[in-house]
Every structure is written in C-alpha cells, then in structure tokens.
Amino acid sequence: MSAEFKVETTSARPALLNVWLARLGPFIGLMLVIAVFALMTESPARYLSPFNLRIVLAQTVIVALGAIGMTMIIVSGGIDLSVGSVIALTSVVTALMLRAGYPPTIAVLAGVLVGGLVGLVNGLVITGLRVVPFIATLGMLGIARGGAKWIAGQQTVNVPQTWVNELAVTFPTPSWLLLAPGVWIALLLSILTAVILRNTVFGRRVFALGSNEAAARACGIHVPRLKLWIYSLAGLYFGLAGVMQMSRLRQGDPTVAIGTELDIIAAVVIGGGSLSGGEGSILGSMIGALIMAFLRNGCQQMGWPNYIQEIIIGGIIVIAVAIDRFRHSRTFT
Amino acid sequence: MTMTVLALSDVAKRFGPTIALDGVNLELRRGEVHALIGENGAGKSTLMNILAGSIRPDRGEMTVDGQGYSPTSPLDARERGIALIHQELSLAPHLTVAENILMGLEPASWGWLNREAARRKSLEVLASFHHPEIRPDRRVADLSIAAQQVVEICRAIAAQANIILMDEPTSSLQRDDVAHLFALIRRLRSDGMSVVYISHFLEEVREIADSYTVLRDGQSVSTGSLSAVTNQELIVQMVGRPVENLFPSRQRLAPDQVLLEVRDLSVPPQLRHASFDLHAGEILGVAGLMGSGRTEMVRAIFGLDPAQSGAFRLRSKAIAARGGSPTLRLLQGLGYLSEDRKGEGLAPALSIADNTTMTRFASCSRWGWLDRTAQRTQTEGWIKQLGIKARNPIQPARTLSGGNQQKVVLARLLHQKADVLLLDEPTRGIDIGSKAQIYEVIADCAREKKAVLMVSSYLPELFGMCDRIAVMSRGRLTSARSVDDWTPETVMLAAIGGKEPEAGVAANETL
Numbered sequence: 138m139s140a141e142f143k144v145e146t147t148s149a150r151p152a153l154l155n156v157w158l159a160r161l162g163p164f165i166g167l168m169l170v171i172a173v174f175a176l177m178t179e180s181p182a183r184y185l186s187p188f189n190l191r192i193v194l195a196q197t198v199i200v201a202l203g204a205i206g207m208t209m210i211i212v213s214g215g216i217d218l219s220v221g222s223v224i225a226l227t228s229v230v231t232a233l234m235l236r237a238g239y240p241p242t243i244a245v246l247a248g249v250l251v252g253g254l255v256g257l258v259n260g261l262v263i264t265g266l267r268v269v270p271f272i273a274t275l276g277m278l279g280i281a282r283g284g285a286k287w288i289a290g291q292q293t294v295n296v297p298q299t300w301v302n303e304l305a306v307t308f309p310t311p312s313w314l315l316l317a318p319g320v321w322i323a324l325l326l327s328i329l330t331a332v333i334l335r336n337t338v339f340g341r342r343v344f345a346l347g348s349n350e351a352a353a354r355a356c357g358i359h360v361p362r363l364k365l366w367i368y369s370l371a372g373l374y375f376g377l378a379g380v381m382q383m384s385r386l387r388q389g390d391p392t393v394a395i396g397t398e399l400d401i402i403a404a405v406v407i408g409g410g411s412l413s414g415g416e417g418s419i420l421g422s423m424i425g426a427l428i429m430a431f432l433r434n435g436c437q438q439m440g441w442p443n444y445i446q447e448i449i450i451g452g453i454i455v456i457a458v459a460i461d462r463f464r465h466s467r468t469f470t
Numbered sequence: 471m472t473m474t475v476l477a478l479s480d481v482a483k484r485f486g487p488t489i490a491l492d493g494v495n496l497e498l499r500r501g502e503v504h505a506l507i508g509e510n511g512a513g514k515s516t517l518m519n520i521l522a523g524s525i526r527p528d529r530g531e532m533t534v535d536g537q538g539y540s541p542t543s544p545l546d547a548r549e550r551g552i553a554l555i556h557q558e559l560s561l562a563p564h565l566t567v568a569e570n571i572l573m574g575l576e577p578a579s580w581g582w583l584n585r586e587a588a589r590r591k592s593l594e595v596l597a598s599f600h601h602p603e604i605r606p607d608r609r610v611a612d613l614s615i616a617a618q619q620v621v622e623i624c625r626a627i628a629a630q631a632n633i634i635l636m637d638e639p640t641s642s643l644q645r646d647d648v649a650h651l652f653a654l655i656r657r658l659r660s661d662g663m664s665v666v667y668i669s670h671f672l673e674e675v676r677e678i679a680d681s682y683t684v685l686r687d688g689q690s691v692s693t694g695s696l697s698a699v700t701n702q703e704l705i706v707q708m709v710g711r712p713v714e715n716l717f718p719s720r721q722r723l724a725p726d727q728v729l730l731e732v733r734d735l736s737v738p739p740q741l742r743h744a745s746f747d748l749h750a751g752e753i754l755g756v757a758g759l760m761g762s763g764r765t766e767m768v769r770a771i772f773g774l775d776p777a778q779s780g781a782f783r784l785r786s787k788a789i790a791a792r793g794g795s796p797t798l799r800l801l802q803g804l805g806y807l808s809e810d811r812k813g814e815g816l817a818p819a820l821s822i823a824d825n826t827t828m829t830r831f832a833s834c835s836r837w838g839w840l841d842r843t844a845q846r847t848q849t850e851g852w853i854k855q856l857g858i859k860a861r862n863p864i865q866p867a868r869t870l871s872g873g874n875q876q877k878v879v880l881a882r883l884l885h886q887k888a889d890v891l892l893l894d895e896p897t898r899g900i901d902i903g904s905k906a907q908i909y910e911v912i913a914d915c916a917r918e919k920k921a922v923l924m925v926s927s928y929l930p931e932l933f934g935m936c937d938r939i940a941v942m943s944r945g946r947l948t949s950a951r952s953v954d955d956w957t958p959e960t961v962m963l964a965a966i967g968g969k970e971p972e973a974g975v976a977a978n979e980t981l
Binding site: 205336337338339340341342344345347348351352353354355356357358359415416 | 522524543545548549554556560561562563564565569570573575576578581582583585625629653916
C-alpha cells in the first residue's frame with residue numbers, strides 16, 4: 138500500500154519532448170517560411186542565393202539587436218515599448234555628434250550610452266515610482282520620440298561620410314567580411330548575451346525574477362537593482378540598434394522606426410519568450426527576428442504589397458503564441 | 471539545551487486605522503516546533519511577515535540568539551538564519567530544482583555560475599529527504615506539489631536557516647504528503663532547528679508541535695506546552711468565547727422529494743463513475759482525498775467541465791449531462807461555490823453588492839439598467855442576514871477577511887434563489903467563528919427544503935453537518951449512506967482503498 142503513496146511526479150518524457158519542441162519550434166518555423174517562399178517564387182535559386190541572404194541578414198540587424206535586449210526584459214517579466222523611439226533618438230544623437238565633427242567612435246559610443254541612459258530612466262521609474270513597465274515605457278515612447286524631434290530640429294540630420302555609414306551595408310568593403318559588420322556585431326553580441334543569461338548569476342536571476350518575483354525577493358535577491366541593470370543593459374542594445382538605423386539611412390531621422398518595438402517584441406515571442414516572464418532565449422529570439430525578415434523579404438520578392446506582409450506577420454505572431462499556449466497547457470497543469 | 475533562539479516582546483503593527491498586531495510575545499526554543507494558532511485575521515500572517523523582514527513593526531523588541539533583531543529586508547532575515555515557507559509556494563516554476571534551492575546563494579566566481587558546485591550543493595541538501603525523483607536538473611513545474619514543498623524546505627536548509635517559519639504548509643497537501651512533511655519537520659527538529667508552525671487544524675498542530683501560542687485580535691493571549699491544554703481550551707482562547715456547538719442541531723427528516731438525480735456521470739480520467747440522488751431538505755456530503763475527482767464531479771454537474779457521459783434528472787425532468795453550461799445550470803436553479811475562492815469564487819475587485827447580485831441582476835435592474843439603490847438595499851439585507859463584517863455594500867470584496875468573503879459567495883447563491891447548492895469546500899481556510907456562521911446558513915438552506923451537496927476534506931464537518939455521506943475514491947463515488955453508517959475510519963478507508971463499508975454495516979441502512 139505504501140508504494141502508492143510516494144510523492145507523485147509527472148513522467149519525465151513529455152517534459153523532455155516539450156523542451157525539444159520549444160527549442161526546435163522556432164527553427165522549424167523558420168525552415169517552413171523559407172521553404173514556402175522558395176517554392177512559391179518563380180526562381181527559388183534567387184530567393185535562396187547568397188546575395189538575397191545577405192540582404193535579409195542586413196535587414197535583420199536592427200530588429201535582432203533590439204531583440205537581444207528585449208529578451209532580457211521579457212524573460213524578467215517586463216516589457217519595453219519605447220524601443221522604436223529610443224532607436225530614433227539614438228540615431229539622431231549619433232548623427233548630430235558626427236555632424237558636429239566628433240570622431241566616429243565617440244559618436245557611436247554616445248548613441249549607445251544614450252540608449253543605456255534611457256533604459257536606466259525606465260528602470261528607475263519602474264522600481265522607484267512603482268509604475269508598471271508597460272506604462273513606464275509607454276510614457277518613454279512619447280518622451281524619447283519628442284526628444285529626438287526636438288534635438289534634431291524636426292528634420293533629418295545629414296552626416297559626413299565615415300565608417301559608421303558602412304556598418305549595415307549589404308556589401309561590406311573588405312569583401313572577405315562577406316556580411317555587413319553590423320551582422321557580425323549582432324551575432325557576437327547575441328552569443329555573448331546568451332552565455333551571460335545561461336552561465337552567470339545575473340542571468341539566472343533574470344530568469345528567477347521573471348518566473349516568480351516574490352520568490353526572488355524572499356531569497357534575498359535585490360530586485361530593484363536587478364531591474365535597473367536589466368533595463369539599462371537592454372537600453373545599450375537599443376542604442377546600438379539606433380546606431381545601425383543611422384548607418385542604414387546614412388542620416389539621423391527622428392521619425393524613423395515607428396512601431397519597431399512591436400516587431401522586436403514579436404521576434405522574442407515567436408522565439409518562445411513568454412510575456413508573463415521566466416521563459417525565452419536569445420537563440421529563439423534571433424530565429425524569431427529571422428522569420429520576420431524572411432517573411433518581409435519573401436513578400437517583396439513575390440511583389441506582394443506591404444499590407445499583405447502586415448497581415449501575414451500579424452497572423453504568424455498569433456499562431457506562434459497559440460502553439461506556445463498549447464505547449465503550456467500540457468506542462469503547467 | 472532549552473536555549474531561546476527567537477524572542478518577541480510587545481510587537482505591534484498597524485496599517486492605517488487597522489490594528490494588525492497589538493502586543494505579541496513569543497518565545498521559540500532551540501529544537502522545538504512551536505504552533506502559532508489563531509483565527510484568520512488574528513495577525514498570524516503579519517507576524518510572519520515581520521519576522522521574515524517584509525514588514526517593519528511599529529514597536530516591540532525582537533531578538534535572535536540573544537542579539538537584537540530588526541530586519542529591513544528579506545535578505546536580513548535570511549542572513550540571520552530565518553526562512554519563511556509561504557502558504558502558497560514561492561518557487562520559480564521555470565527554473566530547475568537546483569536553481570530554486572540555491573536562489574540568491576548561487577555558487578559562482580566573478581559572477582560566473584559554477585553549475586557543478588550548484589548541483590553538488592543541492593544534492594547534499596536533497597540527500598536527506600529520500601526523494602530520488604527530485605533531481606537537481608528537473609524543472610520545478612514538472613514536480614508535484616508535495617515535491618515542490620520539499621524543494622522549498624531544502625531552500626531554507628541551504629540558506630542555513632535555523633528558524634523556519636511555516637505558514638499553513640499543509641493547505642495544499644494530501645493526507646499522505648502531510649505525513650511526509652511531518653516526518654521532515656521531526657527530522658529538522660532533531661537536527662536542532664526550530665520551527666514556527668501556523669495552522670488552522672488543531673489535530674495537525676497536536677501531531678507535530680510541542681508548544682503553542684494563541685493569537686487573538688493581534689495579541690498573544692496564551693502560550694505553553696500543548697500537552698497541558700485541551701482542544702476545547704484552545705478554541706475558547708482562539709475565539710475568546712466558548713463554542714459549545716460548532717455545528718447547528720438539525721432535525722433529520724425522512725427523505726423528501728428527489729431534486730437532483732445523477733446517473734453514471736463521468737469525466738475521464740478524473741471522474742469515472744458517479745451516481746446519487748439529492749433530496750430536498752438534505753445535506754449530502756462527499757468525502758475523499760484531494761484530486762480524487764470530487765471537484766471534477768461538482769464542476770461537471772454545474773457545466774463548468776464537459777461531461778463525457780451521464781444523465782441528470784432535475785425535479786424529475788431529464789436533462790442532458792453533456793453540453794451543459796453554467797448559464798443553463800443557473801437558470802435551472804443550481805448554485806455553485808468553488809473551492810478556489812480567490813480564483814473563481816469571487817470577483818475580488820468588485821464590490822460586495824456586485825458580487826452578491828451578479829448571478830441575478832434581474833432583481834435590481836430594469837431593461838438592462840442597474841438600479842444601484844435596489845442593489846445596495848438587497849445586499850444590505852444579506853450582509854445583515856449572514857452577519858458579514860463589512861463597512862458597506864460597495865466595499866470591494868477583496869478587503870474582507872476570508873470567512874467574510876465566503877459568506878459573500880453564499881449570499882450570492884442565496885440571492886440567486888438556487889435550490890440545489892453545490893458547495894465545494896465551503897469552509898476551507900476560514901476561521902472558526904465564520905465557520906460556525908456558515909454552517910448555520912447551510913443548515914438553514916436545508917430547513918428551507920433546498921438540496922445541499924457539500925464536498926469537504928474535513929471529516930468532522932461532514933459528520934457534523936450531513937444527513938448522508940458518499941465517498942469519492944479515484945474517480946468512483948460510493949453509494950450514499952446515512953451518516954450513522956459511517957465512522958471517520960470507514961470513510962478514510964473508502965477514500966484510500968475505494969472500499970465500501972462491510973455488508974453488515976450497509977444492511978443497517980435498509981432498516
């Protein structure tokens with residue numbers, strides 16, 4: 138009789154299956170998107186060519202960099218809606234610095250740091266004033282956009298020719314680079330951040346915070362300080378995304394990247410991030426960003442109008458989350 | 471040996487106009503389990519939160535190991551060796567067992583996680599608990615509640631706590647898991663740890679604790695050794711007045727007309743087979759372990775979960791078991807009280823008035839327009855009738871104590887004029903004073919010829935209230951027998967082994 142009363146645990150198999158489904162899900166999605174467009178276009182060879190691949194990757198850089206920062210925030214159970222505005226602001230800041238004759242390195246650094254500063258302010262409002270992240274960053278969305286327009290004098294800021302303009306080009310000048318420097322930067326940073334999230338105390342605490350904030354607090358984790366770090370670090374990534382934005386347009390534009398935060402959030406969510414926190418991975422988010430880029434690119438290749446892209450991407454987001462819910466209904470009872 | 475590890479004197483705390491604690495003294499000795507007993511609202515949770523560093527007291531002295539103790543954060547409490555195990559588990563479900571055990575104390579060098587050390591450390595702590603299935607790399611969400619509790623206790627041990635505060639740790643556990651937990655606590659005690667144990671169940675307290683302190687209205691009213699006090703005395707101290715009879719006396723009438731017949735109801739896999747008749751004016755009890763299918767049965771009857779098969783007759787009229795919905799059942803005169811008061815029973819943010827009238831807004835509206843005055847007046851009537859302690863009817867339900875919230879749920883069923891009441895754990899987690907009042911309301915319903923189905927894990931309640939009892943065991947419901955044909959032992963036997971009482975006992979029923 139006592140054998141029946143041992144502590145019950147659900148069997149390990151479905152859990153393992155789920156883990157793999159979660160890991161492979163976004164990847165399968167990506168393959169599916171590529172395959173579908175390759176079959177639909179008249180010339181699959183062109184769609185799958187290295188040439189097109191480079192275009193897609195160069196187009197992904199901004200969303201990918203944003204998604205790295207956003208993954209940290211979403212895993213911690215937060216959200217940042219101000220990213221699009223921050224990208225505009227930092228692109229303008231970088232452009233202004235370049236126009237004022239500062240060395241490119243200083244200008245880029247300034248752009249990145251302004252992003253980090255905005256993130257720090259978001260973090261302070263969230264922890265100090267106890268405003269929920271959604272509202273705090275919604276406010277910042279307006280403030281940063283307005284600030285960008287203000288310092289840019291409501292017009293685009295043209296910049297002199299420097300190496301900054303070459304960061305996100307499709308065909309880099311030393312051709313042995315193969316891909317735009319921005320792509321390599323995004324790749325390196327995504328690996329770095331994935332390792333940080335996985336192998337450092339900070340990273341695991343980000344997960345702990347998102348999974349159960351009360352537990353994290355009860356375990357002596359300094360939650361406000363942790364949040365400040367998360368929003369500030371993510372802000373640095375958003376600042377870098379702004380630099381890439383400036384590089385692509387070769388000017389600072391205060392009206393650019395409207396709604397980009399939604400693309401970024403979508404990338405994270407398609408990649409398995411949960412808006413209720415505790416779940417998400419850099420790899421998943423990167424694949425999410427690629428799925429969206431291939432979708433956009435595929436639609437362009439097909440000559441479909443913009444609104445079709447929007448409808449398809451909207452549908453994909455809902456489907457991705459629905460699949461995620463289905464997965465959850467089996468793990469968390 | 472009888473060293474005092476924790477001492478409180480005259481600790482007080484007020485929240486605005488509410489006095490939560492008003493002079494609490496407590497002395498915890500090394501290697502003892504000290505029960506903190508008191509009704510809901512007596513201040514137990516506030517006291518725990520003060521000890522755990524989440525709340526700061528307004529006045530009073532606290533010492534740990536003879537040294538002054540005034541924590542300003544949970545981190546302080548942790549550093550002084552105090553760990554709080556909450557009623558609701560506070561684990562991170564997405565993280566692994568090891569990560570949960572070592573949360574806040576992750577072994578690392580220069581911020582770099584040492585996974586091997588983490589694994590080893592958590593294994594060390596886990597080793598003493600004989601739960602091989604709790605591996606350090608398992609995700610906590612995949613563990614059972616009981617296993618999660620073990621993880622939570624391991625966390626306290628990993629933090630080198632020597633004072634563990636447990637806030638109703640058994641509320642989410644089944645009977646056999648409770649036995650496991652108690653074995654654990656005894657081990658902790660023999661290792662020299664001290665435990666403050668909060669519980670509503672006196673039987674449980676007697677089983678595990680050595681000494682006690684009773685908290686009433688924010689004050690510690692008595693303390694001592696449990697062996698020197700009777701349950702009756704404890705109850706008197708808790709409620710401040712003698713409770714002669716918790717359960718209302720009730721004339722048991724000859725079976726009246728059958729209001730609800732349930733035949734072969736099944737909701738696989740949780741509920742395999744349930745048949746019973748529910749008569750007007752009777753209280754039918756359903757006993758059984760948590761997870762045995764009791765809740766699923768009630769939910770299926772009320773149309774909340776889809777039934778796979780089965781048939782109902784309501785007031786001799788056949789109705790389909792499948793495709794039922796709560797909307798339909800409400801119209802048919804069924805009322806449902808959920809075991810999950812916060813999640814399902816109440817809309818915590820809405821007013822008492824909205825909560826009470828929401829299933830029959832027709833009573834206080836015309837053409838879709840709500841007559842707020844009528845709604846208030848009607849609610850005031852219920853507040854008075856059920857003795858709900860509230861300032862006014864528009865007070866949000868969440869501001870009430872658990873017992874009073876439950877009375878609001880009952881008021882809703884009464885307002886709805888339901889004549890078949892499906893009550894799932896109607897008195898779970900509420901204080902004795904409110905319990906007595908709720909029993910009175912339920913008994914009144916039976917007197918008014920309503921039919922009551924009462925699911926409960928608390929046997930004294932079933933025996934005190936019901937005319938007949940049926941037992942659910944692994945999805946099968948025994949036949950309902952007169953309460954006189956059962957003893958607590960036979961009910962438990964039926965619940966655990968699925969055995970019905972011997973034929974000899976059953977024969978009595980026919981007499």
